[in-house]
Amino acid sequence: MTDSDQIHVPTPAILDVSGLSCASCVGRVQRALDASDLVHSARVNLATHSAVVDLAEGADGKDVADLVTAAGYAATLREEGDNAPAQQNESAAYRRNFLIAAILTLPVFVLEMGAHAFPQFHHYLGATLGHDNSRYIQFVLTALVLIWPGRGFYLKGVPALLAGRPEMNSLVSLGTFAAFSYSVVATFAASLLPAGADNVYFEAAAVIIVLILLGRWLEARAKGQAGAAIARLLELQPATARIETEGQIKDIPTAAILPGDIIHIRPGERFAVDGVVLRGRGFADESMLTGEALPVAKEEGAPVTSGTLNGASALVMQAERVGRDTVLAGIIRLVDEAQATKLPIENLVDRITRIFVPVVLVLAVIAGLAWLFFGPEPSLSHALVAMVSVLIIACPCAMGLAVPVSIMVASGRGAELGVLLRKGDALQRMENIHTVCFDKTGTLTIGRPELSGLAIAAGFEHDKVLRLMAGAEATSEHPLAGAVLRAAEERGIEPGLNLDMEALPGSGLRALVDGRRVLIGNEALMQAEGIDFTPLQPSVKGFVAEAQSVIFVAVDGLAAAVSAIADQIRPESYNVITTLKARGIRIAMVTGDAKPAADAVAKLLRVDQVYAQTLPGEKADVVQSLQADGPVAFVGDGINDAPALASADIGIAMGGGNNVATEAGDIILASGSPAGVVTAYELSRKTMRNIRQNLVWAFGYNVLLIPVAMGALYPFTGMLLSPALGAGAMALSSVLVVSNALRLRRVGSPAPATQTASPAPQVTTPKAPEKPASCCGGKTAS
Structure with a gap:
């Protein structure tokens, strides 16, 4: 297929969407896009924090970005030529917030949990700092955690809750605020609470924020590794190129290269754009493009591709396709769009997560009321712990990541x-x-005719006949001429000197090569010339039986050889x-x-x-x-x-x-x-297995731990699940999902099946036979 034959479709708009934190967020953005007349179809992706939108006729991508922003998730239209996902600073931001939250939370954790774990420390605090002062310090530090590194949960979660579309941030906001506000009452107005219920849970609110930020940071780092394929592709294009203008060579940015520019490529440099070689001969490493490690020969007129690596020779090329029209830019677009695709299996996730958060809110209320009215004393404290634990542990982050992060890794690895x-x-x-x-x-098959067999008559030598054939075909424009010339070149045989060639339309050609009269053509031509090929008929029948094209060769009026031309397998x-x-x-x-x-x-x-x-x-x-x-x-x-x-x-x-x-x-x-x-099939099979593992974990985690958070194990252990432990388990679930998906980076080209039957046909260069009239070289069919 030539470039002019390529089928082009409109390039979709890509939106970078901030604030996507769980499957519920993705569902809301997806529904907002689906409901708009500006959008033909859309795919929202949690792993890449992006949306790929097929615009309706006449629609503008910036208007669609405004539509998503109005739905509560700030969106920007990715500019043309900018293929880098807008997540590069995500990991750094989460790391910074995590460290700040951890530093502020550590004293809170030591003051509260240390006093519970070690009675001596409890008495020491009472005698020195005082229990009231300890609670005041915890209040101040926890408040700082919530309004500084933890404010993002409230800025996103509270508006979503008030708008009637609660999501993951809403659950964290409700859980941490409930624990914090209860503790504030216990600290400053304990008389309002029943006797024995004036416990504080500042450390739970602070630790929840710390652990979720830690999970987000680890998740962002892992997603960065998952998206490393695009980053590596972007790094393949050099920032500058050496352009020849008015006899001088100067460096200019790659983005400034225009079609027709003359570019000088040093040994070991990458080609900046697509084009053709003007001067020089060498090899190029095109493994980034094809996955094949063997270098490809490059000489005058040979195509070169952006991002591929020049070998040990200096080359001069002319630019043909630049910017977003290069092969490298096309590959990046394909990978980017594939990573944002939604698989049919995600429909199940969408249906569940659409009602999941409201169900969790209901379960949290049920758990709180059940402990408040039927639980042992202090029932109010137990009710608070159960309600906060359910809210925190049920965040649907892992559900939202289960499919897209696997697609993200697999599509990059496939590229x-x-x-x-x-x-x-x-x-x-x-x-x-x-x-x-x-x-x-x-x-x-290879798709071009090759000399697949050559049977030599008695009295003639293989290489000499091939030299005469190559000389006769050297000036011919017939497609089969190239097969003869390539066969001679592979054996290091120079074509003979052709002094006179006459084409015989529909029959063949005659020529004077090295002073000998050479006739090449079909059987009818040889019969018309009265040349007897009877001794070579066994070879002719063999070639015909394998559906190969048979060409007859006569030298000085004698049958010299029959050759087989075939499209090699x-x-x-x-x-x-x-x-x-x-x-x-x-x-x-x-x-x-x-x-x-x-x-x-x-x-x-x-x-x-x-x-x-x-x-x-x-x-x-x-x-x-x-x-x-x-x-x-x-x-x-x-x-x-x-x-x-x-x-x-x-x-x-x-x-x-x-x-x-x-x-x-x-x-x-x-x-x-x-x-x-085979590679595509194995990649598909392993990716789907990976996705199923992720979904089993993501759904199974919630099915098992929500009842635990509600207090299902209390009758057997006498303990309720700590909200802090719930936060750790929730963060860990997302990290495990992403880490499992990263295993797809190790998928390689599968080993071929063991050959138990006849070996694969081998294509070989024709060699001289041991006996006259024998066939040499692999005989493959067209």
Whole structure:
């Protein structure tokens, strides 16, 4: 697929949304966007604190940002070209607030809990500082904690509560304020409380803030690691480039480069933009683009891609695509959008969290009333502890993070492996694929004709015949000429000197090479010339049986050789199909080629079903027929595959080089290799398993600990869950969810399945036979 063939869709608007702290926040922003006429569709993401919005026709992104801000969550439209998520300072802010809160809380904790734990310390405080003074100090320090590092919970939670849309910050605000205000009454107006109920809970209010801030800090750090893929991609583009203008070379910012500029690249530098090599020869490391470690040769006219690494040679290039039009910018956009995608499995989370916080408020009230009226003395203190514990421990942070943080890590890791998720929900759908349907040409095969076999007649030498063939084809424009010339080059054979070449349309060509008369063409041409190829007929039959194109070669009027021209099977195709079949996936192949050629490839690769001589529109019909048995993934490389890619449950577009940012599929294989299909499947399978683990933990945590917080264990232990312990458990749950998702960063390209059948066909350069009329080189079908 060429750049001109690429399918483009409107770029969505990306909003950076502050104040998202739990699944309830995400739900409210999502509902505000869904209800607006300015929005066609939207995906709000807790892990990235962003919203990806497909705008309605004529809508402005800034108006949508104002809409979200009006809903209570400050939003800004991310400017064009700015692909960095607006979370870079989040971790530092939480760390600063945590340290301030911890310093202020430590004396409160020592004064209160030390007195409870150590009777001697209690008596010492009474004799020196005095219990009233101890409570006054705790009051002042706790008040500072709430109005300084903890004020964010109140600034967000109280307005949400008053507006009738309580969320996580509302629960923290209610819980800490209840503990603090009760303690204030116990300190300054103890006579208002029943006897024995004048306990203070300043340390609970302060410690809750400290532990939640600690959890937020650790969570932000972990999310920063989860989003490191985009950060690494952004770092690949150099800040400046050396531009040649009016015979001088000067450094300018990369953002100032224009199409047509001449850029000088030093050895070891990264290419700043996309373009072509004007001067120089060398190699480039394109592993960031394709996941392949082998360097790629670069010479005059070769394309180079932004972010890839120049080798040991200096090169001069001309810029073609700059700014947001570069391949690197396209990859970053794809990863960014995929990370903000909502999977279908999140619908369950949304339905639960929409009613979760109101239910928690009701449960907290029930717990408080139950302890107040039916609990032992001091019943009021017990009621307060139970109510605050329920409010704090039930914050739905882990629920909101369970899915998006896994998507965030997986999509970034996929980009590093050369698997780009244009649609993040492909992660979920890919796991359930029943059939993978491959296009043949350019997907399972290399997509260009190669010399796959050469049988030499008695009296002729292999390399000399190949030299004569290369010389004859050197000036030919026929597509098969390149196959002969590449075969000669791979063996280090210089083409012979061609003094006279005559094209024979529809038959072949004749030429005078190194003083010898060379005739290359089809069998009819040789029969017309009266040249007998009977001794080579066994080789001809063998080539034909494998659906290869047979070319006859005569030298000085004698049969010299028969060659086979074929579209070579990619070396990795066999292992890809074997591995997928080992996972229980059915394999189909669809091609426009003739049935003999298709059957030959299918036999070698052990494809389950073959559909030959299909037109582009018919490929979509094939996909739809296969869908009767289950979800289908279609893998193709050309614009002619677009109907099938669109019809499939998962469209997998073979990228490669400068067309990597094509939007023809749900998944794009930047490496241009079918091996990426296996990587995509394994990434999907492991990501969904990771998400299920997160959801089981997030929901199970609340199901188990809310009853504990209400006092379910009191009859057996005589103890109520401390609100501070509840805060620690709540913070820990979010950290565990994010940490579990980070394990996806270790997902690698899966090892191929063990070969138990015939080995994969190997493509080899033709070599001289030991006997005349034998065939050399791997014989692969078209």
